[in-house]
Amino acid sequence: MKLNIALLAGDGIGPEVIDQAVKVSNAVAFKFGHEITWNTALTGAAAIDAAGEPYPDETHQICVNADAVLFGAIGHPRFDNDPSAKVRPEQGLLKMRQKLGLFANVRPTFTFPSLIDRSPLKRERIEGTNLVFLRELTGGIYFGKRGRLNNGETAFDTCTYHRSEVQRIAKKGFELAMKRSKRLCCVDKANVLESSRLWRETVQTMEKDYPEVEVSYEFVDAVAMRLVQWPNEYDVLITENLFGDILTDEASVISGSMGLMPSASVGEKAKLYEPIHGSYPQAAGKDIANPLATVLSAAMMFEDFDLTDEAQAIRNVVNKSLTEGIVTEDLAQNGKAHKTSEVGDWLALHI
Ligand SMILES: NC(=O)c1ccc[n+]([C@@H]2O[C@H](COP(=O)([O-])OP(=O)(O)OC[C@H]3O[C@@H](n4cnc5c(N)ncnc54)[C@H](O)[C@@H]3O)[C@@H](O)[C@H]2O)c1
Structure with missing residues (x-):
């Protein structure tokens, strides 16, 4: 297969971690006979410095023309x-999500057998966790009307959702649940928020189209608690933008490090993959x-291109590196911490 991938390294550690993903992807492509063309583009602070804005049109065109985007961080x-800066890197992230129509952020949370005891949570609580959050990404309070009143003394942000925005992410949730254990949890705050009541009502009306899926409805505060108590009771969870942002960071504790958690941001057409x-x-x-x-x-x-063996080859080699202690300092225990680039070289070599 020929793949044309837009490569947006971004800022900070973005370029360093992206370099390793490119090494590993190229090794997989070589092993399985694919050809990847990488098209680099600027985003974030790096783009502000070079072009005056965090998601320039040129970058957008490269993303639109690509089969997928691989993104670092900004x-x-x-x-x-x-706080007074008029142009900010994060605006580029929101603009990119909106312009590419990336309305669903898919965040799997799972444990690595060799790292279970590194989690601050007890082994018996987290063993076997394998859940996926679908976080709504282009609506809600991050995109709603906001402002200041009373000479700046009062501030407001608004959370707005249209039924169609809920339907399209709920559809993805139901479809994913059908491919997994047929359990879907809608996370909301329907006891208080009108936007949450719209979420719940919309998902309820869609239940009849997926009679095999068992749907539960839980309040976000309860999920925040149960997620660290009994994470393996969940499978697919759908939720709005702000709740998803917070819960998915909380869920990363189950795996053991922020540096381990992948995600995909997808829309009707565009696909973007990012830590x-x-x-x-x-x-x-610092490497x-x-x-x-x-x-x-x-x-x-790779998985989303139906290249399942290729995806599995990467997951296998990652598990092997963890088992053999080829890890960076966030995971090193009484042993040697390897550099970012050394881990990437090792993974590519062992693919
Ligand atoms: N998607 C994105 O690009 C994105 C997401 C969150 C924050 N940000 C931006 O990143 C900057 C830093 O924000 P932050 O400090 O809140 O979040 P962060 O995720 O950059 O770092 C938080 C902590 O997580 C750990 N960590 C993160 N990535 C790691 C890795 N690859 N390896 C090992 N440990 C890792 C570190 O302990 C770090 O102090 C801010 O400018 C923020 O706006 C960008």
Whole structure:
């Protein structure tokens, strides 16, 4: 297969972790007889510096013309520490999601057998966890009307959803549940929020189209608690943008490190694969960040092209590296911490 992939490294550790995902993807392509063309483009602070805006049109065109996008992370302390900055890297992320129509963020959460005891949660609670969050990504409070009133003394953000936005992500949730254990949990706050009541009502009306799927409805505060108590009771969870943002970071604790969690952001057409972590500026340029989240995001990309063996080859080699202790400092225990680039080289060599 010939694949044309847009490569958006972004800021901070983005370029370092992306380099490792490219090495591993190229090794997989070589082994299975595929050809990948990588088209690099700027985003985030790097794009602001070069082009004055965080998601330039040129970058958008490269993404639109690609079969998929592999993305690192954006964000820079220069902007984080300047609340008055008019142009910010994160605006590029929101613009990219909106312009590419990436309305669903797919975030699997699973445990790695060799790392179970590294989680702050007890082994018996997390063993066997294998759940997927579908977080709505282009609506809700992050995109709603916001502003200041009363000379800046009052601030507001609004959470707005249209029924069609809920339907399209719920459809993805039902379809995913059908491919897995046929269990779907709709996470909302329908006891308080009108937007949540729309979510619940919409999902309820869709239940009849998927009679085999067992649907549960839970309040977000209860899920926040149960997620760390009994994570293996969940399978597919759908939720709105803000709740999903918070719950998926919480869920990363189950796996043991932010540096391990991959994700896919998908729409009707476009597909983008990205680690769930940010640009981790403290580690930028030090060759110490964990590249596995990005490498596993590349595995999700292969899977979505129906290249299942290729995806599995990546997951197998990642598991092997963890078992053999070829890990970066966030996972090193009484042993040697390997550099980001060393982990990438090892993975590519062992594919
Ligand atoms: N999708 C994105 O691009 C994205 C997401 C979140 C945050 N951000 C941006 O990233 C910047 C830093 O934000 P933050 O510190 O809140 O989040 P972060 O994810 O960058 O880092 C939080 C912590 O997680 C750990 N971590 C993250 N990635 C790791 C990796 N690959 N290997 C090992 N440990 C890792 C580190 O302990 C780090 O201190 C900010 O500018 C923020 O806006 C971007």
